[in-house]
Amino acid sequence: MTFLYLSLRYIGIGYAVINILLWVPTIPATDAGCHIMYGAINWMADVVDVILGVIIITRLRAMYQRSRKVLIFLVAIFVAIRIANAVMAAITVMHISGEEFILSGTYQCMIANTGDLSLLAPMTWVLSTVWEVIALCLAVWIAVKHFRELRRHSTRGIIGDCFTVLMQTHISYFASFLAASCFGIGLFSPTLSADPFSLETQTYLGVAEIFQFVQMFVLGPRLILSIREYHAKLVADYDTASAMTSIAFQECVHVETSSSV
Numbered sequence: 001m002t003f004l005y006l007s008l009r010y011i012g013i014g015y016a017v018i019n020i021l022l023w024v025p026t027i028p029a030t031d032a033g034c035h036i037m038y039g040a041i042n043w044m045a046d047v048v049d050v051i052l053g054v055i056i057i058t059r060l061r062a063m064y065q066r067s068r069k070v071l072i073f074l075v076a077i078f079v080a081i082r083i084a085n086a087v088m089a090a091i092t093v094m095h096i097s098g099e100e101f102i103l104s105g106t107y108q109c110m111i112a113n114t115g116d117l118s119l120l121a122p123m124t125w126v127l128s129t130v131w132e133v134i135a136l137c138l139a140v141w142i143a144v145k146h147f148r149e150l151r152r153h154s155t156r157g158i159i160g161d162c163f164t165v166l167m168q169t170h171i172s173y174f175a176s177f178l179a180a181s182c183f184g185i186g187l188f189s190p191t192l193s194a195d196p197f198s199l200e201t202q203t204y205l206g207v208a209e210i211f212q213f214v215q216m217f218v219l220g221p222r223l224i225l226s227i228r229e230y231h232a233k234l235v236a237d238y239d240t241a242s243a244m245t246s247i248a249f250q251e252c253v254h255v256e257t258s259s260s261v
Contacts, residue, residue, distance in 0.1 A: 001058070004051050005224045012053075012217030015044050019209065041092045046082075046089055048216045049128065053078050056135050056222050059166060063142050070138070076133060081127045088120045121211075125184045128175075136174045143167050162230065169226040178217040183208035 022026055022037045057074045064070040143163050184193070187208060192201045 001055075001224050004055055005221050007051055008048065008217060008221045010050055011044055012213070014216065015041065015048075016213065018044075025206075040092055042089055045212075045216070046086060048220070049085070050082060051191050052216070052220050052223070053082065055220070056170075057205070059170070059223065059227075060135060060138055060142075062137065063163070063166060074135075074138075078131060081131050085124045085127055088124050092120050122185050122188050125181050129181045132177050132181075136170065139167065165226055165230045167223055173215070173223060175218045176211065176219050178198055180208070180211040180215045183211055 003167050018037050018041055022034065022041070023189060057078060059069070060074060061067065061071050143166070183204070187205070195201060
């Protein structure tokens with residue numbers, strides 16, 4: 001998990017740098033450079049999606065007490081969706097052209113499709129959303145089942161708190177993904193495509209990039225970090241309780257010794 005967490009962080013740095021080089025109008029770039037950077041962003045997003053998928057599968061497997069059937073089910077669906085998305089992404093990258101335009105002294109990378117690929121990019125968002133909905137439904141179902149069992153036995157304890165942390169981070173992650181997905185699908189509307197350099201379109205693109213970046217590189221790593229913080233809190237509470245018990249025991253021994261004397 002440490003490797004996955006660090007991978008997300010460092011890929012996020014590269015993703016942000018390439019986006020700055022690609023879209024900031026004061027930075028010049030060649031036609032080939034626009035094409036390469038756009039392709040790099042797409043493939044980096046695919047790699048991040050794979051890492052996040054592995055994290056979610058690991059969390060769900062733990063929530064289902066390492067069920068083999070759940071693991072096989074999740075892996076089968078995830079691999080099928082990722083293969084389909086990778087094929088569509090490869091086709092899209094092969095049929096795009098990048099050109100640099102100089103408008104009013106500013107540089108703009110213009111990405112255009114050379115073929116009729118209007119449905120491929122939205123389809124990748126739709127398939128990714130299907131995966132996230134399946135993962136969320138499985139997480140909610142097992143969490144509700146555990147909370148009902150805990151309520152039936154009038155207990156909560158560590159398991160209940162752990163499931164609360166898992167669900168809080170998963171729901172916030174899914175909400176951010178859903179927002180990014182809606183913005184991503186909206187990018188392909190005829191209204192935005194008609195005038196890509198208008199203020200409204202550029203504002204929409206900026207907001208969409210912010211949501212996608214937060215989903216992938218802020219709330220994505222939180223899926224790991226939240227569990228580590230919870231584990232660290234448990235260890236700290238245990239150490240504190242052990243220290244208090246030790247102090248109480250020493251005082252008790254001291255009192256008994258003084259009484260015997």
